[in-house]
Amino acid sequence: MNLLFKALNDQTRREILEYLKEKDLTAGEIADKFNISKPSISHHLDLLRQAGLVVSVKEGQFVYYALNTTVMDEMLKWIMQFKS
Amino acid sequence: MNLLFKALNDQTRREILEYLKEKDLTAGEIADKFNISKPSISHHLDLLRQAGLVVSVKEGQFVYYALNTTVMDEMLKWIMQFKS
DNA sequence: TATATATTTAGACAAATATCTAAATATTAT
DNA sequence: ATAATATTTAGATATTTGTCTAAATATATA
Numbered sequence: 001m002n003l004l005f006k007a008l009n010d011q012t013r014r015e016i017l018e019y020l021k022e023k024d025l026t027a028g029e030i031a032d033k034f035n036i037s038k039p040s041i042s043h044h045l046d047l048l049r050q051a052g053l054v055v056s057v058k059e060g061q062f063v064y065y066a067l068n069t070t071v072m073d074e075m076l077k078w079i080m081q082f083k084s
Numbered sequence: 085m086n087l088l089f090k091a092l093n094d095q096t097r098r099e100i101l102e103y104l105k106e107k108d109l110t111a112g113e114i115a116d117k118f119n120i121s122k123p124s125i126s127h128h129l130d131l132l133r134q135a136g137l138v139v140s141v142k143e144g145q146f147v148y149y150a151l152n153t154t155v156m157d158e159m160l161k162w163i164m165q166f167k168s
Numbered sequence: 169t170a171t172a173t174a175t176t177t178a179g180a181c182a183a184a185t186a187t188c189t190a191a192a193t194a195t196t197a198t
Numbered sequence: 199a200t201a202a203t204a205t206t207t208a209g210a211t212a213t214t215t216g217t218c219t220a221a222a223t224a225t226a227t228a
Contacts, residue, residue, distance in 0.1 A: 014089075027175055042175065076163055078098075083156065
């Protein structure tokens with residue numbers, strides 16, 4: 001839960017997730033969407049991966065990132081406890 | 085959204101919300117539940133208030149804090165966009 | 169094999185954050 | 199009025215975080 005909330009506590013990372021909602025993207029394609037250096041984006045992707053929010057697959061020289069929403073269920077459940 | 089995610093990105097603050105789920109509490113009662121100084125708890129409560137997650141009402145020398153879950157709806161909606 | 173491309177790692181740095189103690193403010197009770 | 203209680207504000211400090219540049223690693227291509 002800590003890693004999850006931490007990962008989502010950043011506008012850039014939340015936007016990355018929204019891009020990945022549309023389709024899988026390489027690290028470079030993601031970086032191109034922001035005015036932030038590639039190493040910084042790489043770091044953001046690492047935090048998202050640590051939280052389980054994305055998975056990465058290497059294809060040749062590219063690394064594809066894809067959304068994994070299953071970990072969000074835990075968070076949904078946590079929030080829902082307050083709404084009942 | 086930023087303030088909301090920020091407020092929830094802390095174990096102590098999340099626990100405060102869980103205590104407030106049971107019943108309204110004064111600042112002092114909340115502080116008593118943690119091994120953290122009262123000023124620090126006061127600061128946590130301020131962040132929760134900024135996020136709209138709690139409201140406070142002064143009653144005499146006490147300040148009662150109560151949960152406000154309506155702001156969680158926005159967050160729920162944001163998360164749900166990924167689950168559909 | 170040498171070069172170009174894609175990505176990550178390493179290390180540095182400024183800004184944000186969680187915490188503390190001391191002091192200030194507000195209210196109640198003697 | 200004075201003292202006691204509840205809470206917040208102010209200011210300091212160590213840690214965490216987001217960012218950068220430079221370098222390292224891995225893969226593809228000429």
